[in-house]
Amino acid sequence: MNQKEKNDFPKERILNEAEILFAQRGYHAVSIREITNAAQCNLAAVNYHFGNKENLYLEVFRARWMPRARRVIDCFDKTLASQDSLSPRAVIQALTKAFLEGPLSDEERQRHHLLMARELAQPTKALELVAEQIMGPFFQKLADKLRVFMPENLGEECLKLNILSVFAVVLYFNFARVAVTRITGREYDPDFKARLMEQIIQFSLKGLGGSEKGDLR
Amino acid sequence: MNQKEKNDFPKERILNEAEILFAQRGYHAVSIREITNAAQCNLAAVNYHFGNKENLYLEVFRARWMPRARRVIDCFDKTLASQDSLSPRAVIQALTKAFLEGPLSDEERQRHHLLMARELAQPTKALELVAEQIMGPFFQKLADKLRVFMPENLGEECLKLNILSVFAVVLYFNFARVAVTRITGREYDPDFKARLMEQIIQFSLKGLGGSEKGDLR
DNA sequence: GTCTATAGCAGGATAGAC
């Protein structure tokens, strides 16, 4: 059975619509009626397939969010592997690219980040899940790649804080689109996004290590 | 009438409890019954004093969030005024300090940032209000203070993006406490917060301009 | 697996006594 057919089962349609609505308005603001209407199926289908509303929410993370995050990480890995030499610039660039362009469509990415922003503001079991299976391992991978470029005397904690700072910049320009648009007066069109990527890379790279060309050992 | 007496009116108590609960769990997850119970007053009091739930939420921003934001900005202004010379380091330091230490208690600050994080993820009229009256003017002020230190050929947009990047780092370490604690294994105790402040200042300063000592003209 | 029907409850809002 191919993907298209599979996506036409009510269970799949419910997951799709639930994700969209939860991302847009949050868990409590969305009713299962709304979800099943959007998915064009019966109200009772949610309870039949997922038991209850909370478990549907978790399943959105298990069956949608996490696979998508893995695609983003794969993209990061591939971009990095295609470079002939590993450098901080290459790492940051691959990271920024995977997060801001990468394999996701604009809507997909916005949904993805909104769901995570909500979890960070108000953690549920979903964050537990994601932190354990996705964020933790990926962060470790980043640390391993960057460690060799940092000064020898730099502690492990300092390395972590530096990487978190890079994440901060990358994520902020996604989470806080409203604020960014308001301040700069610019919409997130391809032009501005290219501009943003350049800004993020430059800023992070400098923040990470000093000047751009190889101060990092 | 002094502040203490004033705070004992039901209207004030409702605002206090509403802010706490909205920050903790978000608008939709909190009922006015819960709020009035916490405020030890009658259910009907919300509708009497604020008309309806939505307007109570807005009033939390008008009567609590915004005045508090003004206190933070005042703190920033005073810290900066106490320096004998204006430098990027002084500005960033004052900014970080005002946001991470500043005049707010830990609980107050967390509430404050949570409310804003929710607004950024899902903007309502409250963000409109705050953007117009607080964020916009403050951002302008920051830009004015930093502009003179940036290279002459640096465009206005680039300046804005740089300042936003600094905000990104400052705010992330507040918004994403859960993630930071999980990754670093450290709680936000005074010790770690001092460590964070140093990290944020260093990273931002480098990101902003290159090396720490005066590369910025 | 999918539907209808409905139980059972919690929410926002208001009327009207005090």
Next chain:
DNA sequence: GTCTATCCTGCTATAGAC
């Protein structure tokens, strides 16, 4: 201004026919 009592809507969840 504050209270009680109540209306009405909309929610989750389930029972049971098909």
